Amino acid sequence: MYGAGDVRVEQLPDPAIELPTDAVVRVVRACVCGSDLHPYHSMPASEQGTPMGHEFVGVVEEVGSDVVKVKPGDLVIAPFAYFDGTCEFCREGLTTSCLHGGFFSTAQAEAVRVPQADGTLVVAPVGEDSALLPSLLTLSDVLITGYHAAVMGQVSAGSSVTVIGDGAVGLLAVLSAKRLGAEQIILMGRHRARTDLGREFGATDVVAERADEGIARVLELTGGRGTHAVLECVGHRPAYDQAVGTVRAGGVISRVGVPQYEEAPIGFGSLFGRNVRLAGGPGAQRAHIEELLPDVLEGRIEPGRVFDRTVALDDTPAGYTAMDERTALKVLVRP
Amino acid sequence: MYGAGDVRVEQLPDPAIELPTDAVVRVVRACVCGSDLHPYHSMPASEQGTPMGHEFVGVVEEVGSDVVKVKPGDLVIAPFAYFDGTCEFCREGLTTSCLHGGFFSTAQAEAVRVPQADGTLVVAPVGEDSALLPSLLTLSDVLITGYHAAVMGQVSAGSSVTVIGDGAVGLLAVLSAKRLGAEQIILMGRHRARTDLGREFGATDVVAERADEGIARVLELTGGRGTHAVLECVGHRPAYDQAVGTVRAGGVISRVGVPQYEEAPIGFGSLFGRNVRLAGGPGAQRAHIEELLPDVLEGRIEPGRVFDRTVALDDTPAGYTAMDERTALKVLVRP
Known part of the structure; x- marks a missing residue:
C-alpha cells in the first residue's frame, strides 16, 4: 500500500529463515481485513510502500534449527500475531502481549517468514485442497x-x-x-x-x-x-x-x-x-484457535461463509475496492 | 452546604415515615466522605442549602407498616445507597442499580428517613456504646x-x-x-x-x-x-x-x-x-457488607482506624475544613 486507495502487487525477494525459531510458510489462502480498510482510507502517500496482510493459512516450506512442533509439508494456521508460547503472558493466555511477539504485516503474499514458529503456528490435519480452508482461515483473525x-x-x-x-x-x-x-x-x-x-x-x-x-x-x-x-x-x-x-x-x-x-x-x-x-483488545489467543479448531474440522460451525469473493493475488487491489465499496463482505486472496 | 466552603448546621423538621417501606433511624455515628470534598470545592453558592452526608449507623426509631426485617431498637448499618433487595438488579447483587433505589444525602444529621428499609438496613448485634461503631460505620461506605x-x-x-x-x-x-x-x-x-x-x-x-x-x-x-x-x-x-x-x-x-x-x-x-x-463504580453492594460484617465483629479487621478525628454534629463544618486541609484523614461525626 502506497497510500490511501493505492494498493499495488509487486515482486519482492522470497522470505528466508533468519533466526533458528523461524519458519517460512507458502501462503495457500490469505484475505483482506476490515482493519486494512483504515489505512486504505487514511494512509499518507509515500514513495516506499507498506506490505499488507496479517491473515493466512499455508504450507510450511522450511523451518529453523530450533523449530520442533511444525515441519515442512504441514498445513498451518497463523494467527495475526506471532508469539513464543512460553513467556509469562503467553502462559497466561495473553499471546498478543508476548514478550517476544509482534503482528504479521506481509501475509497478502506468496510466502511469509514466521517468527516464533513453534509458539505461533497451529497445524490443521487437512490438505491444501480442503474445502475447509476458508473456515480454517477465519481462525487466523475474524x-x-x-x-x-x-x-x-x-x-x-x-x-x-x-x-x-x-x-x-x-x-x-x-x-x-x-x-x-x-x-x-x-x-x-x-x-x-x-x-x-x-x-x-x-x-x-x-x-x-x-x-x-x-x-x-x-x-x-x-x-x-x-x-x-x-x-x-x-x-x-x-x-x-x-x-x-x-x-x-x-x-x-x-x-x-x-x-x-x-x-x-x-x-x-x-x-x-x-x-x-x-x-x-487484539484477540489472537492461541487457546481460542485450539478450542475452535475441532468445531471447524467437524463442521459444527461454518465461519468461512463470511467470504463472498475470491481474488487471485494479482487482483488484491480489486479486493480492497470491493470491500471498501461494500460489494464484498470479505475477500479471500488465493496466491 | 450553601456553596463551596460554606457548611452550616441548621435545625430542620424531624424526618417521619412517608411510605410503608420506610424506617426512621436516629443517627449514632455519621462521617464526612472524601467525595463530599468535591462539592466543598466546587458547589456554586445558593440561597437554598443542600443537605449532606450518606454514611451512618444508627438505631431504628420507627418503621412503616410493610417493614419486617428491622424493628425499633435495632442498631443498623446503612449503605450509602438504598435498595429494595428484590428487583432484578438487587438479585444479581448490583444493589446500586436497584430499580427502586437511590442515594442517601441527609445523613450528617440527628435522624434520617430510610426508604426501602428492609432491603437497605443491615442489623449489627451490638449496642450503641460499642467500641466497634467506627469500624461498623466503614461498612456504610469507605x-x-x-x-x-x-x-x-x-x-x-x-x-x-x-x-x-x-x-x-x-x-x-x-x-x-x-x-x-x-x-x-x-x-x-x-x-x-x-x-x-x-x-x-x-x-x-x-x-x-x-x-x-x-x-x-x-x-x-x-x-x-x-x-x-x-x-x-x-x-x-x-x-x-x-x-x-x-x-x-x-x-x-x-x-x-x-x-x-x-x-x-x-x-x-x-x-x-x-x-x-x-x-x-458505586460500591454499596449489600452482599459485601454481609460478607465483611463478621470480620469486623470478630476483630479480624479494624477498618475504623481510618477515623482520626471526631466532631460533634454542630462542629461538622470544622470536620470539612480538617479533611480539606488534610489535617484529618477521615472525620467521624457524633450527633
Missing part, C-alpha cells in the same frame, strides 16, 4: 477476534448480547455468542445480505437503525434494560457511543474493532454510575 | 467501596495490586486486597501518616512519587510489567492516567473514586492494545 469479543464480554448461557457491526467480525461475534449459549443476540447492522447471514449464525433480532434511534430499538427489545454484553466490532467512535447506550447496568462493553479514536466518555454518566465494564 | 474496588479488580491469591490514593478508601482498598490474598500491594500516596497505616493494612510498597515518576517507580517494583489490578481511589483525571501507566497487560483498572472527568483515553495506546480492562 473468528478468533469475534470469539475474543464474546469471551471478554463474559457471554455465557442465558446472556443477552448486542453485536455492533455487520462486518465479518461482527457476524462471527454473533456465531461466537451463540456458541457460548447466549439467549438473545441483537445484531446492529443495515446491510440485509449480511444481517441475513447473521440470523443464520444465531442473531435473534436485527436492528438496522443507528445512533439514538438504534439505541432506542435495542432498549425496546430488552425491556428498557440493555444487554449484559455489547460486542463492539467496528472501532469508530459512534459505535462506542452505541455500546454505551445499549449496555445493561453491571454489563460489559467488549471491543474488538480497532479504536480509531483515543478519548471517549467513561465518567459517571457513561460507565461508572452503572458499574459498566470495558474490555477487549 | 470499606465496602474499597472492597468493591478489589472485587471488581478481580484481586485474588497471588495478585499484584497498585492502589492509587492514600485517602480512607485507598487505605481500605489495601486492606481489602490483602484480605483477598494479594501478594504485592503498592500504595501510591505521599502522606506519611496515611501510608504508614496503609503498611499496617497490608501495603508491601509505598510510592510517594506521582505522574510519570510514580509510574516509573511502580514499573521498577514490578519488573517493568505493572500490576494485575490497579485500584483507582481518587477520581481525578491524573489518577486515571497513573492507573493506565501502572496496569499490567491483560490487567484491570478498577475505579471507585467518583470520576471528576467524563472523557479519557481508552484507545489502542492506553487500554485496547494491551487488553486492559476497566471496571468499577
Whole structure:
C-alpha cells in the first residue's frame, strides 16, 4: 500500500529463515481485513510502500534449527500475531502481549517468514485442497477476534448480547455468542445480505437503525434494560457511543474493532454510575484457535461463509475496492 | 452546604415515615466522605442549602407498616445507597442499580428517613456504646467501596495490586486486597501518616512519587510489567492516567473514586492494545457488607482506624475544613 486507495502487487525477494525459531510458510489462502480498510482510507502517500496482510493459512516450506512442533509439508494456521508460547503472558493466555511477539504485516503474499514458529503456528490435519480452508482461515483473525469479543464480554448461557457491526467480525461475534449459549443476540447492522447471514449464525433480532434511534430499538427489545454484553466490532467512535447506550447496568462493553479514536466518555454518566465494564483488545489467543479448531474440522460451525469473493493475488487491489465499496463482505486472496 | 466552603448546621423538621417501606433511624455515628470534598470545592453558592452526608449507623426509631426485617431498637448499618433487595438488579447483587433505589444525602444529621428499609438496613448485634461503631460505620461506605474496588479488580491469591490514593478508601482498598490474598500491594500516596497505616493494612510498597515518576517507580517494583489490578481511589483525571501507566497487560483498572472527568483515553495506546480492562463504580453492594460484617465483629479487621478525628454534629463544618486541609484523614461525626 502506497497510500490511501493505492494498493499495488509487486515482486519482492522470497522470505528466508533468519533466526533458528523461524519458519517460512507458502501462503495457500490469505484475505483482506476490515482493519486494512483504515489505512486504505487514511494512509499518507509515500514513495516506499507498506506490505499488507496479517491473515493466512499455508504450507510450511522450511523451518529453523530450533523449530520442533511444525515441519515442512504441514498445513498451518497463523494467527495475526506471532508469539513464543512460553513467556509469562503467553502462559497466561495473553499471546498478543508476548514478550517476544509482534503482528504479521506481509501475509497478502506468496510466502511469509514466521517468527516464533513453534509458539505461533497451529497445524490443521487437512490438505491444501480442503474445502475447509476458508473456515480454517477465519481462525487466523475474524473468528478468533469475534470469539475474543464474546469471551471478554463474559457471554455465557442465558446472556443477552448486542453485536455492533455487520462486518465479518461482527457476524462471527454473533456465531461466537451463540456458541457460548447466549439467549438473545441483537445484531446492529443495515446491510440485509449480511444481517441475513447473521440470523443464520444465531442473531435473534436485527436492528438496522443507528445512533439514538438504534439505541432506542435495542432498549425496546430488552425491556428498557440493555444487554449484559455489547460486542463492539467496528472501532469508530459512534459505535462506542452505541455500546454505551445499549449496555445493561453491571454489563460489559467488549471491543474488538480497532479504536480509531483515543478519548471517549467513561465518567459517571457513561460507565461508572452503572458499574459498566470495558474490555477487549487484539484477540489472537492461541487457546481460542485450539478450542475452535475441532468445531471447524467437524463442521459444527461454518465461519468461512463470511467470504463472498475470491481474488487471485494479482487482483488484491480489486479486493480492497470491493470491500471498501461494500460489494464484498470479505475477500479471500488465493496466491 | 450553601456553596463551596460554606457548611452550616441548621435545625430542620424531624424526618417521619412517608411510605410503608420506610424506617426512621436516629443517627449514632455519621462521617464526612472524601467525595463530599468535591462539592466543598466546587458547589456554586445558593440561597437554598443542600443537605449532606450518606454514611451512618444508627438505631431504628420507627418503621412503616410493610417493614419486617428491622424493628425499633435495632442498631443498623446503612449503605450509602438504598435498595429494595428484590428487583432484578438487587438479585444479581448490583444493589446500586436497584430499580427502586437511590442515594442517601441527609445523613450528617440527628435522624434520617430510610426508604426501602428492609432491603437497605443491615442489623449489627451490638449496642450503641460499642467500641466497634467506627469500624461498623466503614461498612456504610469507605470499606465496602474499597472492597468493591478489589472485587471488581478481580484481586485474588497471588495478585499484584497498585492502589492509587492514600485517602480512607485507598487505605481500605489495601486492606481489602490483602484480605483477598494479594501478594504485592503498592500504595501510591505521599502522606506519611496515611501510608504508614496503609503498611499496617497490608501495603508491601509505598510510592510517594506521582505522574510519570510514580509510574516509573511502580514499573521498577514490578519488573517493568505493572500490576494485575490497579485500584483507582481518587477520581481525578491524573489518577486515571497513573492507573493506565501502572496496569499490567491483560490487567484491570478498577475505579471507585467518583470520576471528576467524563472523557479519557481508552484507545489502542492506553487500554485496547494491551487488553486492559476497566471496571468499577458505586460500591454499596449489600452482599459485601454481609460478607465483611463478621470480620469486623470478630476483630479480624479494624477498618475504623481510618477515623482520626471526631466532631460533634454542630462542629461538622470544622470536620470539612480538617479533611480539606488534610489535617484529618477521615472525620467521624457524633450527633
